[in-house]
Structure formats: structure tokens, C-alpha cells
Amino acid sequence: MKRYKSSNMASRKSEGRKGSFFRWALISLIVFVTGGGIYLWFFTEVFSVREINMYEGTNLPVDLLSKSAEEYVGCNIFMIPLDNLKEKLMEFSDVSDIVFRRNLFHSINCYLKVRKPVAAVLCGDMREVDENGIMLSGRVTEEGVDLPLITGINDLDAESGKQELKKALEVLGLLKECGFSPARQLSEIHIENEEITLVWMDIGSVIRIGKEGFEERIRKLKSVYSVLEEQQSFPKMVDLRFNRQVVIR
Numbered sequence: 001m002k003r004y005k006s007s008n009m010a011s012r013k014s015e016g017r018k019g020s021f022f023r024w025a026l027i028s029l030i031v032f033v034t035g036g037g038i039y040l041w042f043f044t045e046v047f048s049v050r051e052i053n054m055y056e057g058t059n060l061p062v063d064l065l066s067k068s069a070e071e072y073v074g075c076n077i078f079m080i081p082l083d084n085l086k087e088k089l090m091e092f093s094d095v096s097d098i099v100f101r102r103n104l105f106h107s108i109n110c111y112l113k114v115r116k117p118v119a120a121v122l123c124g125d126m127r128e129v130d131e132n133g134i135m136l137s138g139r140v141t142e143e144g145v146d147l148p149l150i151t152g153i154n155d156l157d158a159e160s161g162k163q164e165l166k167k168a169l170e171v172l173g174l175l176k177e178c179g180f181s182p183a184r185q186l187s188e189i190h191i192e193n194e195e196i197t198l199v200w201m202d203i204g205s206v207i208r209i210g211k212e213g214f215e216e217r218i219r220k221l222k223s224v225y226s227v228l229e230e231q232q233s234f235p236k237m238v239d240l241r242f243n244r245q246v247v248i249r
Contacts, residue, residue, distance in 0.1 A: 047077045050106040052085075056114055060094055061137070069110070077102055085110075094136050118182070119172060119189070120145045121165065123153045131173065133165055148172065148182045152191035164191045171196055171209065174218040180225075203234040210241035220246055 052069045054062045072085055086098050089110065097113040117128035117136055128136040128147065135156070150168045155161040168189045175182050188199035196214075198207040209217045217240040224246050228234050239247035 047105055049073055049075050049077050049080060049108055051108075053107060053109045054112060055109060056112040060112055060114055061092070065089055065092060065095075065110075065112070077105065077108065080108065092137065093134055094138075096130075096134075117147060119148045119150050119169070121150045121153065121156065123156050123161070129165070129169070131169060133162070133169055146183060148186040149188045150191070151188055164194070167191065167194075167196060167214075171198075171214050171218070174214055178218050178222045180222075200234070205234050205236060205238060207238045208241055217241070224248075 049072060052066065052072060054060075054065050054069075056062060068088055068091075069085060072080055075081075082100050086100070089095055089098055089112070094115055095112050096115045099111040099113075101109040101111070103109060115130040115134055115136060118131045119129055120126050120140055121129050121135070126140050126145065126149075128138065128140055128145070129150070130136065150165065153161045153164045153168075156165065168191060171189060172182055172186075175186065180186070185201050186198060187201045187204075190197045190199065194211045196209050196211070198209065199205075200207060207221060209221070220240050221238070224238060224240075235248045237247075237249045239249070
């Protein structure tokens, strides 16, 4: 009986030593892996960004954007402040949004969404503008633009100029909602004394829609236009400023 107990105790001690050995081996492995990971993360260039690639659809100044992102080259690919990089790239008015993708181990792709111009604004020089009133960076010439032209605004930086531009873009949006194609049919949106006048493409008809109530007046234009189009008779001037009537001259 004593021999049995002695043998059993020896077996337990042996198992205890083995368990202790495996625990220490596991702890050592964890420490080694963790230490190695920290070393690779902070003290080597395994995860450092070597290039930031720009991808876009049309005509963005990619070289300039890439240059503005150069300060982030060398940052850890997982620690790079993408919010800060996005804010910096969004300083370019032509960029409306950015999606980032990390490519292990050394590059980041920036997919840029470009603002789409809906009109050109003539105020000193000629600039394209998007539907939200954001002026795009590039200058254009009258020959090189295939968009409705907004004229009559004296100062785009003044509050009055911003309000006039907002009105013009509101009218432009309503024309699209009513089924018109401004790029194909509308030549000009002119603002003078807060009143808006449209100049129709090709036929040269002048359409006066006044200072307010644009939604109702564009609906009237749609009704009148369909009749005139059927008759193939477009007048020189259509005045929509009066309630419950349309003046044609």
C-alpha cells in the first residue's frame, strides 16, 4: 500500500513539472510573439506607408493631390490618421468625397469622388459650379463649356451674390424635375434686380419667371412649352410672373 502511494505521488510530481514547463513555454511564446510584434510595429518599416495612390474619374489635379499627401508617407499603415488626410484632400473644391483602402504592407489607395458641374457662372472669369453651389477650381471659356450659363451676379463672395446663385441653382433643379434638359435646352440664366430670366437654346426665347414662386412658374412653363412645341411656334418672350396667366409676345 505504501509503495502504491509513493508511486502515485511521484507520478503527480512528474505531471506537475510537465504542466509547469508547458505553462512557462506558453508564457515565453506569448512574450516572444508580443515583443516581436511590438518591434515590427514600432521599430521597423514593415508597416510603413511608401506610397499613396490617387484614383479619380475625370480631370482632378492628381499630381497636386498626391503632393499634399506626401507628409503621410512613412507613417504606420494602421496608425495613419485617415481623417486628417481626408480633411486635407477635401480642401480641393473639386473633391466631394474620398474612400480609402489599405494595401498591405506599404500603400494606401484613395478613391476620389469628383463634383459634377451643372452650370457655368460668369462673374469676372467663368467658373463651373456644382448643384450645391460649390465653385470648381478650373476656369473655362465660353467655347469650352457645354452647360447653362449663369450671368448677372456681381460678387460671388458677397451674401447677395450667394443668394442669387442659390436662386439660379434652384430654378435649374426645378427645370430638371419637370423633365427639361438644361444642358441641351437652356442657354442662360440671367439675374438682374433679383429677377430671373431664362434664355432658351437655339430658339432664343426669353422666359421671365420673376423673383419667387419658382416651382409654380416652372410648372406653368412646362404646360405652355408642350403646347408651343406641338405648334412649333416659339415666341420671343414668355412672361410667367403673373398669377393665373401667361403672357406671350
